[in-house]
Amino acid sequence: MTPLKILPHVFDEDRRLVFLRLLGTQSDYALPHIALRDALALVGHGVSLDKVKTDAAWLEEQGLITTTRPGPGLEVYKLTPRGKDVAEGRVVTPGVKQPEPGLDV
Numbered sequence: 001m002t003p004l005k006i007l008p009h010v011f012d013e014d015r016r017l018v019f020l021r022l023l024g025t026q027s028d029y030a031l032p033h034i035a036l037r038d039a040l041a042l043v044g045h046g047v048s049l050d051k052v053k054t055d056a057a058w059l060e061e062q063g064l065i066t067t068t069r070p071g072p073g074l075e076v077y078k079l080t081p082r083g084k085d086v087a088e089g090r091v092v093t094p095g096v097k098q099p100e101p102g103l104d105v
Helices: 003-024 033-042 049-061 081-087
Strands: 030-032 065-071 074-079
Touching: 003 030, 003 033, 003 049, 003 065, 003 074, 003 081, 030 033, 033 049, 033 074, 049 065, 049 074, 074 081
Parallel strands: none
Antiparallel strands: 030 074, 065 074
């Protein structure tokens, strides 16, 4: 695989790690989708709401987050215990970057 073909995978894996770590910064381990999109942009992952929702669906399939829909057009993502383990580097999940030692969101 050429470097240009690998690059999107690198970004996807890093963004998914940051997604989990951002949830981990909250006292209830949860964020609404719009706040998460804005937080991702602040740390260098400016993506659409569609991309946030796609990542959320993938992370939910892996058992790393749960999604609730408390109202029309609102999604809230919550970190699972397994997702917290992945975000903190205790568990490795293919498709999510392993955190670097000593680096925070």
